[in-house]
Amino acid sequence: MTEVKLKSIGKSYGAVAAVQQVDLTIKDGEFLVLLGPSGCGKSTTLRMIAGLESITAGDLLIGGKRMNDVDPKNRGVAMVFQNYALYPHKSVFDNMAMALKLQKVAASEIEKRVGTTAEMLGLTEYLGRKPAALSGGQRQRVAIGRAIVRTPDVFLFDEPLSNLDAKLRVKMRMELQELHDRLGVTSVYVTHDQVEAMTLADRIVIMNKGLVTQVGTPREVYDHPVDEFVAGFIGSPAMNFIDLVRNDNGIWKTACCSLALPSLPLDTSRLLSLRLGIRPEHIVVNPDDEKGAFTYQATVKLDELLGADALLNLKVGDVSLLARVGGMDYPVKGDVLKIALPEARMHFFNPETGLAYDRTH
Amino acid sequence: MQLRPRFGLYALVTVSVLVSFLPIIWLILTSLKTTAGIYAWPPQYIPDPFTLDNYINIIQNSPELLIYVWNSFVVGFGTTVFTLVFGSMAGYALSRLGMRRAGILMIFILAVSMFPPVSLIPSLFQNFLQFGLLNTYIGLIIAHTGLFLPFAVWMLASYFATLPVEIEEAARMDGMGTFRIFRSIVIPLSWPGFVATGLIVFIFSWNEFPLALVLMTENAMRTAPVGISLYPGEYAFPWETISTATVIAIIPILMITAIFQKQIVGGLTAGASK
Incomplete structure (x- = not known):
């Protein structure tokens, strides 16, 4: 039975810390x-x-021994x-x-x-x-x-x-x-x-x-x-990030208003701005069912076939979004289409600290 | 695609080979001339008459030449061994063991080798006399080792620096200590570096003049360059004897170079990584 335990382990070269305070337990x-x-x-x-x-700092235990x-x-x-x-x-x-x-x-x-x-x-x-x-x-x-x-x-x-x-x-x-x-x-x-x-x-x-x-x-x-x-870092291509600000009516919009979200699934009462994240594979192109999603009109700026999948570079007003769609019969450059951003797949971050906000539902 | 003949390149190689080999060719030609041929004007480019008398003469009349060559060989060999042993250990320590201020030490070592050898003569002579090292092989070997060690440290340290450090780390994980890693991983993988360094040090030692002149005062202990240079007689330089002796003295070096040349080229680290 070998468990590896890193107790506040750190490594510094002079004043430069390469690793600062890592706590980890690797189970057997x-x-x-x-x-x-x-x-x-x-x-x-x-x-x-x-x-x-x-x-240079902390303890390393392997199988309980330092x-x-x-x-x-x-x-x-x-x-x-x-x-x-x-x-x-x-x-x-x-x-x-x-x-x-x-x-x-x-x-x-x-x-x-x-x-x-x-x-x-x-x-x-x-x-x-x-x-x-x-x-x-x-x-x-x-x-x-x-x-x-x-x-x-x-x-x-x-x-x-x-x-x-x-x-x-x-x-x-x-x-x-x-x-x-x-x-x-x-x-x-x-x-x-x-x-x-x-x-x-x-x-x-x-x-x-x-x-x-x-x-x-x-x-x-x-x-x-x-x-x-x-x-x-996790997911490829990387998640789309959109900066939103709240206007006087309590509606969340991008700086140039092209993308608006009336309500968000979190407690926003004390927030004035936040960053919305949505993965390319979660953007729905030409949705059948719009329930629980925000829909927008988008233009395809670029389409790239990867094989099984295709990547679409979309523009919603001044906002750029990357979407991943199936590799068969996908929209091509110049097409105008409808997209849906499912609320359940959205992530919300503090634009200053980068930390994720807890969702209320 | 057809390769264009690169005339410029060949011309460059030819010129540089000629520049470095002309004196040697001239030396060999001189050794095949008669005394009259050597002093002839305009100079003879092809020996006329062609003669091997100089070689026969030197073998019959100057048996000490072989002793000089042997002395040079012993000193050169000893110096090479000493230099490689100490140079490799120092070079490894400086390039790989994470010593503090290794860079400053390396420069210091280099600075030491900047003194002209002549400046070392007084102290070496007095101390060698004191310790009975004059006219001994080990004496001149110690002097030459001291002289050429900085070069060997630098050569080997830079060779060690090219070895992938992961191999040594893998050896540590396998359970080898530092000396074992040095002996069974670093030395075998650096063999071309050792051969190249050793060869150059051997040639340096073979040709070294001032220390060999001063520290070997007995005729029987003289090295080839010193012995040959002392041939000149009272009124004339016996050029035919000097050139012939020099040709004979070069032969061992040429042979050793030829033997080890293949080793230098070998790419031993191929397949170590990537």
Whole structure:
């Protein structure tokens, strides 16, 4: 049973704080994804768990033991690096066997464990090769195998798929999922790719500027982002944001009045301005049923076919909106049409702080 | 697509090769001339008559040349080993172990090597005399190591800096200590850097003159450049002997360079990452 606990962990280089006060509990067997833009401190957090980076504040507990000053090899963690970090002068077998050799495990046992792992990852026929003679996907499998062979308590992944091409990435992502289902080892996975995060994670930790912004299941962070940053980061293409101000009649409008909302599903009595968010996939084009939605007339400025879907760049007066529609028979550039913004799918944020407002219904 | 012949490029290469090789070609030609041919005017471009007498002469009459070459070899080899051992450890520490003020130290090391070797002679001579290091291989090896270590530290430090740091981190996660990482990861991956640095240091040491002149005073301990330069007689420079001896002294260096040349080119880090 391995639970990883980060207690107010922080890392600063002199006066610069890369990570400030992160509190997290990674449950036993959980697949936790640290997600955020580059420089948000997610990699530093992972490296602090690995022991590659010293911890300047707080405590790290792995399996209940304080690990702040414990050598990486004694933490029971194994790490998969973004650029594989294989030993180029050693064979695949030796790459995978290195940790066991250093632990003075018997040669027969090493042979057995490497053999089993290689079979699981489809690497058996490559054991004698050097990394240079492998494809990118195979190299990453060796790197994963090297971690598995050690039977660690915790797996750490530092953007392991970012060096692979798009097709291979999807395949390896699924393999990682299967692997986790099979091994059930507590895993921490760092990525800046929100699709990877959504598909792999039991829970996602979204970080920004060295702080944790939100922790939740993929569903929670998608449906209920706590602030504008999370709302904009999760989902692709990003959420539309529209600034609204309240006029004297209590109606919410954009600055140039082109988009008006008579009432909002939250307590607005003390507000004068707010930011409305709606995801491109939630905008309804040519609605059949207008109940519970605000409808507007829009012009298509640009249409982009992605394949299964199409993206429409719409103009409602002076407001630009991105909408995602099905890839069949979609409106094209120049069309004028009706759109609906379903009230239930709207998000509301404080324009100054970016924090989400609680909905009343 | 057809490749256009790049005449400009070839012309440039030809010129630079000629500029650096002409003296050597001239040297070889001189060693194949008679004394009269060497002093002939207008100068002879093709030895006439062509003769190998100089080589036969030097082998018959100056057996000490082989001793000089051997001395140079021993000193050069020892210097290379010492320089690589200390240079690599210092270079690794400075480039990878996150030492504070590593940059300032690197510049300091470089500054030390800016002194002309002649300025070191008084202190070296007195101390070597005191410790009985004059006319010993180890003495000149220590002096040369001190002289060329800054260069080796810089060369190797910059080579280490090109290795992907993740490989070393992966080794740490696997359970290696710093020295083990250095020995079983960094050194094998830096082999081309070691060969290049070692080769250059060997050549430096082989050609070094002032310290070798002063610290090796016995004829039997002289290195090739010193020994050859002391050939001149009382009234005339025996150019045929000097050029022939020099050609012979170059041969070992050429051989060593040829042996290790392939190693320098090898791309050992291929496949480490990406």
